Amino acid sequence: MTVTEQSIPSHYERIGGAAAVKAAVELFYDRVLVDPELAGYFTGLDMVAQRRHLALMLTVVLGGPNEYTGRGLAEAHQPLGIPQAHYELVGGHLMAVLTQLGVPVDVQEHVRVVLGQVQDQVVASGSRSGV
Numbered sequence: 805m806t807v808t809e810q811s812i813p814s815h816y817e818r819i820g821g822a823a824a825v826k827a828a829v830e831l832f833y834d835r836v837l838v839d840p841e842l843a844g845y846f847t848g849l850d851m852v853a854q855r856r857h858l859a860l861m862l863t864v865v866l867g868g869p870n871e872y873t874g875r876g877l878a879e880a881h882q883p884l885g886i887p888q889a890h891y892e893l894v895g896g897h898l899m900a901v902l903t904q905l906g907v908p909v910d911v912q913e914h915v916r917v918v919l920g921q922v923q924d925q926v927v928a929s930g931s932r933s934g935v
């Protein structure tokens with residue numbers, strides 16, 4: 805069978821929609837919270853809200869319905885002072901989870917590109933090394 809130009813499913817649909825995103829969020833959250841470098845960011849945060857944040861993040865990134873009504877990424881993250889290294893750790897956890905769930909390589913690649921695009925909003929200004 806060949807791929808046609810008609811009704812191309814979104815990445816979100818291809819990986820299994822809301823159920824797949826939920827599974828990814830669970831795994832991602834489990835990894836981040838036991839990472840000693842990252843756990844502190846999430847201390848005291850409402851767990852339900854946090855899971856929702858991750859689910860919304862993934863859904864939008866994967867081309868699913870955009871139901872996000874929260875703050876902009878810069879507004880939410882700049883006050884946290886996140887260094888580049890922590891950003892990369894979070895991205896690494898996300899990519900590892902996608903691999904673990906068998907998400908197709910092209911979808912993973914898309915997520916990787918988007919992570920690069922939002923980096924400047926999430927990482928604290930001036931914390932980057934190099935260049």
Ligand code: HEM
Binds near residue numbers: 877881895922926
């Ligand atoms: C990689 C790209 C990232 C995206 C797309 C993203 C997305 C989001 C979103 C949508 C929110 C909710 C904002 C709101 O409710 O107003 C949020 C909050 C949060 N994010 Fe991220 N995030 C990313 C990376 C990170 C990283 C690297 C860290 C920590 C190392 C982090 C830690 C947090 C924390 C602690 C909150 C809660 C902030 C608060 O409630 O004040 N995020 N993020």
